[in-house]
Amino acid sequence: MLRLPRVFHFGITSKLFIAVLFTNVVTAVAVGFGVRAAFDSGFEQYIREREDQRLSRLADVFANAYRQAGSWDFLRGNDELWIQLNHVVRPPRDGERHPAGAGAARTLQEATPAVDSAFAARPLVPPVGGNPIARAPGPLRPPPSVVLDREGRLVAGDAMAPSELRRRPITVDGQQVGWLAWPVRPTAFDIVDRRFQADQWKASSIVFLLAVLLSAIVAWFLSRGLLAPVKRIAGATRKLADGDYSTRVASASHDELGALVDDFNRLGNALAKNEALRRNFMADVSHELRTPLAILKGELEAIEDGVRPADRGTIASLQAEVARLGKLVDDIHDLSLADVGGLAFHFEDVNLGALVRDAIEGARAGIEARGLAVDLAAAAPELHVRADPARLGQLVFNLLANSLQYTNPGGTLRITLRRHDNRALLLWEDSAPGVPAQALPHIFERLFRVEGSRSRAGGGSGLGLAISRSIVEAHAGTIVARDSDLGGLCIEVQLPLAQASTP
Numbered sequence: 446m447l448r449l450p451r452v453f454h455f456g457i458t459s460k461l462f463i464a465v466l467f468t469n470v471v472t473a474v475a476v477g478f479g480v481r482a483a484f485d486s487g488f489e490q491y492i493r494e495r496e497d498q499r500l501s502r503l504a505d506v507f508a509n510a511y512r513q514a515g516s517w518d519f520l521r522g523n524d525e526l527w528i529q530l531n532h533v534v535r536p537p538r539d540g541e542r543h544p545a546g547a548g549a550a551r552t553l554q555e556a557t558p559a560v561d562s563a564f565a566a567r568p569l570v571p572p573v574g575g576n577p578i579a580r581a582p583g584p585l586r587p588p589p590s591v592v593l594d595r596e597g598r599l600v601a602g603d604a605m606a607p608s609e610l611r612r613r614p615i616t617v618d619g620q621q622v623g624w625l626a627w628p629v630r631p632t633a634f635d636i637v638d639r640r641f642q643a644d645q646w647k648a649s650s651i652v653f654l655l656a657v658l659l660s661a662i663v664a665w666f667l668s669r670g671l672l673a674p675v676k677r678i679a680g681a682t683r684k685l686a687d688g689d690y691s692t693r694v695a696s697a698s699h700d701e702l703g704a705l706v707d708d709f710n711r712l713g714n715a716l717a718k719n720e721a722l723r724r725n726f727m728a729d730v731s732h733e734l735r736t737p738l739a740i741l742k743g744e745l746e747a748i749e750d751g752v753r754p755a756d757r758g759t760i761a762s763l764q765a766e767v768a769r770l771g772k773l774v775d776d777i778h779d780l781s782l783a784d785v786g787g788l789a790f791h792f793e794d795v796n797l798g799a800l801v802r803d804a805i806e807g808a809r810a811g812i813e814a815r816g817l818a819v820d821l822a823a824a825a826p827e828l829h830v831r832a833d834p835a836r837l838g839q840l841v842f843n844l845l846a847n848s849l850q851y852t853n854p855g856g857t858l859r860i861t862l863r864r865h866d867n868r869a870l871l872l873w874e875d876s877a878p879g880v881p882a883q884a885l886p887h888i889f890e891r892l893f894r895v896e897g898s899r900s901r902a903g904g905g906s907g908l909g910l911a912i913s914r915s916i917v918e919a920h921a922g923t924i925v926a927r928d929s930d931l932g933g934l935c936i937e938v939q940l941p942l943a944q945a946s947t948p
Contacts, residue, residue: 461668469660477653504615504625512617517600527601590627674702678709690717737770776908790833794943797869798826798862804841816855824862829943830869832920840916843909848875869940877932888926889914
């Protein structure tokens with residue numbers, strides 16, 4: 446099948462960068478829309494409240510002027526005064542300019558002689574130079590509001606349909622004398638307000654872009670920093686898979702990534718140890734197989750050349766080597782089955798004391814040949830365990846073979862069997878030679894034999910105790926080795942008691 450090349454390849458760094466950046470952008474957009482909605486609502490409310498306050502002050506100005514004039518005649522047809530009074534409480538829009546304050550006062554004085562000097566003398570509006578909003582000179586625009594008398598007739602301003610007006614009463618000494626009306630608009634914003642709003646949104650857009658850029662920078666460094674140990678582990682894993690078991694990853698962190706690095710290093714140590722054990726095992730197995738094969742080959746060649754006669758003694762020697770070779774193959778087979786959990790077990794109630802005594806009687810000839818004294822005085826005659834009798838017999842045979850193989854002639858073998866905390870305790874002790882303290886933790890490793898007094902010269906494959914440990918562990922028991930007070934080795938085995946033996 447034709448496979449198209451991938452144009453885009455997103456690694457975990459890119460994915461994490463995109464995820465963090467996308468999260469920050471979505472958060473920024475959500476916050477931006479929230480701020481915009483709050484700003485629009487709050488700013489428009491602020492403008493409306495400002496406009497209401499201006500109209501309230503304007504109503505007070507007209508009420509004060511009406512109180513001084515006594516009627517609306519001072520304002521009818523006087524558009525200039527109408528505009529001036531409106532701009533007393535409203536700042537000029539862009540392009541407008543205020544006339545001099547004294548000119549506005551003169552206009553009011555000429556139209557309403559009853560206005561007192563204090564009201565007329567003060568400037569109604571600030572001059573152009575004192576108002577930063579007035580940017581360019583120009584004529585004042587007509588205000589959007591109108592003044593109506595008490596009957597609703599137009600006094601000043603442009604006439605508008607009554608349905609388009611909102612009204613605020615103008616009262617003088619508690620009596621309504623007219624109305625201040627203004628058109629209903631969808632918004633109270635003017636040009637300056639719109640410009641302020643636009644400036645705010647421009648500034649918000651710049652802040653948003655800077656936030657996105659900062660988020661991208663932070664996401665980039667964050668993704669690279671977090672995934673740097675992962676990349677080192679990935680590279681080290683590839684080396685480990687290629688057989689470089691010395692690969693390790695350095696880490697100074699104490700978080701989950703640091704724990705992952707520690708686990709990886711422990712894995713590397715375990716693989717290196719297992720590889721060393723595998724190589725040693727293969728070397729030892731080849732050596733153990735080569736020894737009986739070399740003897741068989743030499744014996745057969747001697748018979749073929751007529752050096753040795755093919756008599757009963759020669760045949761017995763050949764059979765002994767074949768038996769040794771067969772025993773080694775059987776042990777290797779049992780160990781391989783134990784490694785994969787393939788050893789077959791058929792559990793039943795087994796009298797451990799009787800099984801030990803039968804094994805001793807079966808090996809009586811070998812024991813007498815070595816001149817060993819067997820002490821069974823401390824072996825309980827009736828102690829039942831839940832076990833496979835064949836595998837348990839193999840365990841006892843391996844322990845006995847180990848003692849016969851390595852104990853000096855004329856030594857002692859002491860076997861203790863008793864109940865201990867609802868478990869059967871078997872102590873197998875022999876006399877000198879002993880095992881060095883540094884070798885005791887390795888006594889149950891396959892093909893391990895102690896150099897020195899318990900050396901290869903004594904023979905044996907070094908698999909018996911390894912098989913014994915597998916059998917004990919399969920029975921949910923424990924097996925340990927320590928020094929014996931007889932001068933040799935003490936092996937302690939604990940097995941669960943059968944139901945009939947439990948109190």
